[in-house]
Amino acid sequence: MATKKQALSKDRIVSMYMNYTLEHNEKPKSVFHFTKINDFTEAEFYSFFGTLESIEKEIFIIFMDKTIEMLDKNPDYQTYDMKSKLLSFYFTFFELITANRSYVVMTLKQHQNQLKNIMILGDMRKKFKSYISEIITDDYRTQQERLQEFQEKATTESFWFQFLLTIKFWMDDSSAAFEKTDIYIEKSVKASFELMNIVPIDSLIDFGKFIFKEKIQKK
Incomplete structure (x- = not known):
């Protein structure tokens, strides 16, 4: 049985962003890069944040x-x-x-x-x-x-x-x-x-x- 994908939210995006920054010692290169590695779309990102x-x-x-x-x-x-x-x-x-x-x-x-x-x-x-x-x-x-x-x-x-x-x-x-x-x-x-x-x-x-x-x- 497939695992249900966790609903995206502003808090989840913030958590993913902080984790990425700390683990890679740098910010994500782009919105495309950030969304791709976290398995959601740019369109979903822009519904919460502009940049x-x-x-x-x-x-x-x-x-x-x-x-x-x-x-x-x-x-x-x-x-x-x-x-x-x-x-x-x-x-x-x-x-x-x-x-x-x-x-x-x-x-x-x-x-x-x-x-x-x-x-x-x-x-x-x-x-x-x-x-x-x-x-x-x-x-x-x-x-x-x-x-x-x-x-x-x-x-x-x-x-x-x-x-x-x-x-x-x-x-x-x-x-x-x-x-x-x-x-x-x-x-x-x-x-x-x-x-x-x-x-x-x-x-x-x-x-x-x-x-x-x-x-x-x-x-």
């Missing part, structure tokens, strides 16, 4: 969506303040990508031009900034009475930049269980929130010392 590059972007969207889904399942999460929510987001997100570290590092280092690598995160950037806007609390808006729309955009952009720096630190982190990334997250998020409240000195100095120590040790 191979769009799969790469989708993978990071999946990491983002899964992180938020896991956070929302925690009944205590909605009671957290903004800082605690962001810390929870960071630790959950980095736990997910650490489970897929080989693929993530390979993808974000595939081009010598760092801008091209960052562009892969373009769609995730929109979701991340939307997430930041959602967790900005009324208390924060009240404290910043002059907070205008452009200032809120600046806030979400600054948190995105911090997020990119954290990914870069994690990619370079060789400590056991990536414990230095955990320290980096705690210190950088604390410093960011104190900057927002215009009382930054202690945390910024502490964060600066940590970064300086890490850079010196690697030289």
